[in-house]
Amino acid sequence: MMTYIKVRGFQIFTDRLGKQRCYHRASGTPIDLQKFPLGSLEFFAECERIRSLGEKSEQARPGTLGLLIERYKAHTDFSSKAQRTRADYLRIFDYLQPIRDTMLIKFTPPLVVKIRDKAAEQLGRKWGNYVKAVLSVIFGWGVERGYLTSNPAFRIKGIRKPKDAPDANRPWADFERDAVIGALPGHMRLPVALMMFCALDPQDALRLPRTAIAKGRINTRRGKTAEPIWLDLPKPVLQALKAAPAHEAITLCANSFGKPWTVSGFRASWGPVRKRLEAADRVRPGLTLKGLRHTVATILAEMGFDERTVADYLGQKTTEMARHYSRRADKSRKMNAVVKDFDREVNRRRTKAVKRT
Numbered sequence: 235m236m237t238y239i240k241v242r243g244f245q246i247f248t249d250r251l252g253k254q255r256c257y258h259r260a261s262g263t264p265i266d267l268q269k270f271p272l273g274s275l276e277f278f279a280e281c282e283r284i285r286s287l288g289e290k291s292e293q294a295r296p297g298t299l300g301l302l303i304e305r306y307k308a309h310t311d312f313s314s315k316a317q318r319t320r321a322d323y324l325r326i327f328d329y330l331q332p333i334r335d336t337m338l339i340k341f342t343p344p345l346v347v348k349i350r351d352k353a354a355e356q357l358g359r360k361w362g363n364y365v366k367a368v369l370s371v372i373f374g375w376g377v378e379r380g381y382l383t384s385n386p387a388f389r390i391k392g393i394r395k396p397k398d399a400p401d402a403n404r405p406w407a408d409f410e411r412d413a414v415i416g417a418l419p420g421h422m423r424l425p426v427a428l429m430m431f432c433a434l435d436p437q438d439a440l441r442l443p444r445t446a447i448a449k450g451r452i453n454t455r456r457g458k459t460a461e462p463i464w465l466d467l468p469k470p471v472l473q474a475l476k477a478a479p480a481h482e483a484i485t486l487c488a489n490s491f492g493k494p495w496t497v498s499g500f501r502a503s504w505g506p507v508r509k510r511l512e513a514a515d516r517v518r519p520g521l522t523l524k525g526l527r528h529t530v531a532t533i534l535a536e537m538g539f540d541e542r543t544v545a546d547y548l549g550q551k552t553t554e555m556a557r558h559y560s561r562r563a564d565k566s567r568k569m570n571a572v573v574k575d576f577d578r579e580v581n582r583r584r585t586k587a588v589k590r591t
Contacts, residue, residue, distance in 0.1 A: 239273050241281050246272070258284045299341070300334030302381050303327050306372045316460045318437065326368040329353065338376070341386040354393050363392035403525040405532045406430075413516040415470075417507055420479050425487040425495065427474035428452075429523055432465055433530035433548045436523045440495040442486045447475070456549030463549045531559040 239246060244265075246256045254272060256265040263284050270277040294300035306312055307327070312320065333349070346369060354362025370387035377385050395402075406414075411430060418426060428439040438457045446454040450472065452465050467475070481492035489495050489503075504523065511517040527548060534544045535556070544556035 241278070243285055244281055295335055297337050297339070298334060299330065299336050299338060302338060302372055302376050303330070303334070305379075305381075306375055309375070311375055316456075316458055318457045322364070323368055326365055329365065330369075338382050341373070341382075343386050343390055346387045346390055350390070350393065359393045359395065366390055366392065401520075403522045403528050404520055405529040406521060406525055407518070410517040410521060411529070413511055414507070414521070417511055417516075419490070420477065421488065421490050422500075422503060422507075424471075424474045424478040425500065426523075426526075427471045428487070429526040431468040431471050431530070432463070433527045434463075435527065436500065437497055440485070440487055440497060440500055443484060444486050447486060459549060459551050461549040461551055465547070528559070531556065535559040 241256075243259055244256055245259050246254070248254050254267055256267060256272065257263065258265075258281075265277065265280055265284070267277070270280045294304050312323065315323070346366060349369070350362045350366040352362075353365040366387055370385060370390070373382060373385040373387050376382045414426065415423065415430075425436075425439045428434045428442065429436060432439075432452060434442070434454075435457060438454070441457070442452075442454060446452055447467070450467050452463065452467055454463050455461060456463060475486075478487070479492075481488035483492060483494045485494040487495055489499060501523075508517070508521055512519055512521075531544050531548055534547060539547075541553040541556040544559060545551075545553045548556070550556065
């Protein structure tokens, strides 16, 4: 009776001539079964030797992108970033895995542009730009520590959004906010209210612990920037909090089963609500949950609050995005004034023309 032997990571078979053969699956390295008889101690020792060589070959080679990434991941510059930022970086590092053995001296601005464009072609413009941005970060970190002499991704621009592309995460109109709040089931109203009136990211609203709310105030940190957010809860949030179904989850918000929401689960529940409202022509196409942060920022800017105040409300370290919202709000106010002046002028001239006839 033939004895079957299995060794993890190795393929053992009989070829068409009836000869037994053995290969290491990962590397394709063959084992000489005449020198190391199948099932012998020598055979298992040889398997272990080949396996260990394969493990060593998986380590990042000196002078490569893979080694730079590993060194960066082990540094406090990476570990000190917010959890969500680290997760995003790790996704980029996984994407770059196929070129991990590329020598750093091979990276040039044209090569970085090629990597950016290929990423955009595969997964979209934003992804391509993010790949370029993360490469610039780690290359810059490497320059400071002598891994490279210059940053090949420095000053490479992101891919511009097409002129005819719709605005991503556009602000919601007042009638759209009212329509959505009225259409949401009870267990979805509180998280949306936190996004709509406290400008929380969807992830932050869904993961907000019960302890973050006390005495009518919210005390938390934004997941992406770790910036503190201290706000008195707006009245609509207090009302949604009072009306929320009871549950025993550790998070403030819970799904219909009384369990903490997952981001994917909430989006799966939100999608049908949005589509029904679109079909009924009660909201315009293009509503996103992320757009609620833009809505809050735009409203604050239109109210005349300065950029730093808008940034603090949104939990942003810099005022760059607040400046963007303020420019849009300033333009809106200016155009409203222009329209009023134009209307007065047209009516004045029209009245005079009538009198002359």
